[in-house]
Amino acid sequence: MKQKLLSGLVMALFAAAPAFAFEPFKVKDIRVEGLQRTEAGTVFNYLPIRVGETFTETQAADAIRGLFATGFFKDVRIEVENDVLVVIVDERPAIAQIDFVGVKEFDKDALKKGLKEVGLAESRIFDRALLDRAEQELKRQYLSRGKYAAVIETTVTPLERNRVGINFKVDEGEVAKIRQISIVGNKTFKEKELLDLFQLTTPGWLTWYTKNDQYSRQKLSADLENLRSYYLNRGYLDFNIDSTQVSITPDKKDIYITLSITEGERYTVSAVRFAGDLVLPEEEYRKLVTIRPGEIFSRERLTETTKAVADRLGNEGYAFANVNASPEVDKDKREVAFTIFVDPGRRVYVRRINVGGNTKTRDEVVRREMRQMEGAWYDAEQINRSRTRIDRLGYFEEVNVETPAVPGTTDQVDVNFNVKERATGTLSVGAGFSSSEKIVLSASVSQQNLFGTGNSLTLGLNTSKSSRTYALSFTNPYYTIDGVSLGWDLYHRTYDPSTSLSVGRYKTVSTGAGLRFGFPIGEDDSINFGLAADRTVITTFTDSPQQYLNFCDPAKDDFNCDNVTSLVASAGWSRDKRDSVIYPRSGSYQKVHAEVAVPPGAVQYGKISYQHQQWFPIGRDYALMLNADVGWAKGYGDKVLPFYKNFYAGGIGSVRGFEQSSIGPKDSVTHDALGGNRRILGNAEFYFPLPGSGTDRSFRLSAFVDAGTVWGETEKLKFSDLRYSTGLAFSWGSPIGPLKFSLGIPLKKEEGDKLQKFQFQLGSVF
Structure with a gap:
């Protein structure tokens, strides 16, 4: 006799029903029916009964719940036939394939990977709830990209062998753009001035890259905070954003944002007091106060004060100090006094x-x-x-x-x-282009953290129209426990500047090796020493400048340009206090480098240079950079300064608007630049963000004034010889390398100077 005990579908509607009660019985055997893919052992594992045990109504309900919880089955029934327990299951279909039609905004493989993470993938059990969640998440992703008109249709197609195919058909539509941002209630500041604080903007010539013309709740929240800070930092203590309205047109193509604000009154600071357990003398805290009585209130400076006090206490061991400013507002006088309460906590x-x-x-x-x-x-x-x-x-x-x-x-x-x-080993092959060097090719294999020791090893190749370099370098930054660094270099370099620069014709082939030591003398200061041996083969030509021909005069018995050896000792000092190496806005950088070629080398000379760069932040997005660079070199003993060790000026990196390395003494016959033994460079550059780039710091525009020149050894140093230029520059840290453009207009030039108003450089030139 076959008796139906419980149905899974009924159990889904009724947790327990007396109508399905039955008398407990002893199970002789258990049989599972309806399985196609699932192993029978999986079902047995979820059954709370074994052969020979007594089966009860409670165990039946538990078995139904357990099997449903696996997610493998659409329906589960339990029947009994002559004390044999029969479990009848109806399996859910498996997913045979997942297809996307019309998807262009996202990578299809990435979408499949994302679906797999939530359990929806080929060969897995199909779950309608998971499919609905996936569809909603895909819609959310399109909304985050500004495509509010995107329509997603999901089709589930039954296939043979209890399988299904899932198809996402997407009509992405067009990206909705911000057509207008309005501010209502502003009286003190113009709307345009306030909108300049926003990252979100209406479509512009650069918004195709920044995407700032596409609405984003996160960006809007950041913009509102910038607006609030702008007012609070200018004394408007009662400023409030009353409402924020974001509306979209019926065709879902245009977005309008309207902000309603109340500016309130402007407050001045009447007093700043300290209270609580001060621990340190009050004068110590007074030195840290950046907001003074009589000044316009600024939340930024008040925050700086409380943070400085907390940091000062932290330096004394009070790790969990609480520093809070309590305002006392006098609305009639439009004044606010602050009491800064100090609770240092326990010293730890x-x-x-x-x-x-x-x-x-x-x-x-x-x-x-x-x-x-x-x-x-x-x-x-x-x-x-x-x-x-x-x-x-x-x-x-x-x-x-x-x-x-x-x-x-x-x-x-x-x-x-x-x-x-992060990965510290790199294998890179690159190409660049500049207005001076033309095509620049480079390749390198480097490991900056060799075997996890912190040592670095680099094998590099760099080739351009005028030079080719092979180099192998190794550096151990902690050769000693005190931080003394040790490094060595091997190189082979071919240099022929006349192929791309306005320099007298010559060619050098150098091979050398060097040893370097660095010594930290402070947190931001270091000194370094080095010793290198170099062998250079110099080739001159019939049209080379006479100065070069004289240097390689075969009549000199003690000198041979086919084998110019030198032993060069070097020393340097540097101090880097910039806030960023890549995009600095404040701080300073100083560097001194000196080298001396000593006996028994064939050449003997000394060379020294000094650079001082200072950055001044102006407002939130602007910066002024002042740079000075001076150099001096001279032969000693009965030796002259090798001409290939001369200083040069002109071009990107020195005086823009003039051809690369073209400023200074020139050959009387070829009119090519000879370089000189003394150089002065000066640069003043005002940096400002590219309009429409928002907070993206990889784009930088600047207005510059450059000055500089070089003097030959026999020339008198006269500042009237300086060349000047001005213009605009653009730099971009692009994905393929740093890109620099400059448009320079000479302000002061001399007869014979070679000009080049537009200059550019893509990639790093070594």
């Missing part, structure tokens, strides 16, 4: 410093950059300095610091540095 020291995430880089490579010591008082400045030094190594994508309290203590913390390693 560092129990242990932990390093995590460095699967390849050795612990010692990270720990030797630490400035905070274990067992010492907590020092926020030293911890931040440690993080900065670790980040500067270039081995990690991220460097995060946490300072959790030690459980069970009130005066101890651990400092955890968590890093995320």
Whole structure:
């Protein structure tokens, strides 16, 4: 006799129903029917009963729930036949294929990978709920790209062998653009001035790249905060954004944003007081105050003050200090007084410093950059300095610091540095182009973190129209525990400047090797020393300048241009306080480099140069750069300065608007530039963002004034010889390399100067 006990479909509607009650019985056997792909063992694992045991109503309900929870079955029934338990299942279909039609905005393989992560993939069990979630997520992705008119139709097609095919048909439509941003309620500042603070904008000539004409809730939130900060930093303490309205046209192509604001009154600061447990003398805090009584209120400067106080306490070991400013507003006088409450908390020291995430880089490579010591008082400045030094190594994508309290203590913390390693080995092949060097090809194999030791090894090839270089370099930044670096270089270089530059004709082939040592003398200062041996073969031609021919005069018994050997000792000092190496806005950079060719080399000369660069931030997006570069060189003993060691000026990197290396003394016959033994360069450059680029720092426009020249050894140094130029420059850190353009107009030139108003460079030229 066959009796139906429970149906899965009924169980889905009724958790428990007395109508399906049955008398418990002893199971003689268990049989599973309806399986096509699923193993019978999978079903048995979810059954709470075994042969020989008594089967109850509760176990039946548990079996139904367990089998449904697997997601493998559309329906589950349990029947009994002569005390044999029969489990009848109806399997869900498997996904045979997933197709996308009309998708252009996203990569189809990437979409399939994303669907797989949520459980929707070929060969997996089909689940309608997962399909609905995937469809909604795809719609959300199109909305995030500004395609509000996108229509997605999902079709599920049954196939043989209980399979289905899923097809996403997408009509992407056009990207909705911001047509207008309006601000209502502004009286003090013009609407255009306020909209310049926004990253979101209406379509412009560069928005195809920045996408800032496409609505984004995150970008709008950031813009609103910029607007709020703008008012609060100018004294408008009661400023408020009353409403934000974002509307889209019925055809879903145009977006309009309207902001309603209340500016309020402008407040001045009447007093700044300190209260609480000050720990340090009040004068120490007064030195940190950047907002003064009588000045216009600025939230930015108030925040700077409270942060400076907290950092100062952190430097004394108070890791968990609370510093809060409480305002006292006098609306009648339009004044605000601030009481800064200081709660230093308990002074703590560092129990242990932990390093995590460095699967390849050795612990010692990270720990030797630490400035905070274990067992010492907590020092926020030293911890931040440690993080900065670790980040500067270039081995990690991220460097995060946490300072959790030690459980069970009130005066101890651990400092955890968590890093995320990046690939430091590179195999690169590149090409560039410049107005002076023409085609520039380069290839290199390098490992900046060799075997996780922090050492670097580079094998490079660089070739352009005028030069070809093969080089092998190795550097150990911690040859000693004190941070003394050791490096060596091997190179073979061919240089023929006359092929691309306005320089007298000659050719050199140099082979050499050098040894370098570097010594840190401060957090931002270092000195270096080097010694290199060089063998150069100099070739002159019948049309070479007479100065070059005289240098290689075969009548000189003690000199042979086919084998010019030199032993060069070098020394240098540098100080780098810039806020960024790639896109600086503030700080300074100084460098001194000197080299001396000493006996027993065939040439004997001295050469020294000094560079000082200063950056001044102006507002939020602007910066002024001033640069000075001077150099001097001279032969000594009875030797003259080799002409190929001369200084040159002109072109990108010195005085724009003049041909590369063309400024200075010239040959009386060929009129080619000879270079000189003294050089002065000066640059003033005002940087500002490219209109329409928003906060993208890879685009930079600048207006510049350049000055400079070189003097020959017999010429008198006269500042009236300086050449001047002015113009505009554009730089872009493009994906294929740095790109630089300049349009320079000479302000002062001399007869015979070679001009080149438009100059450009793509890629790095070594």
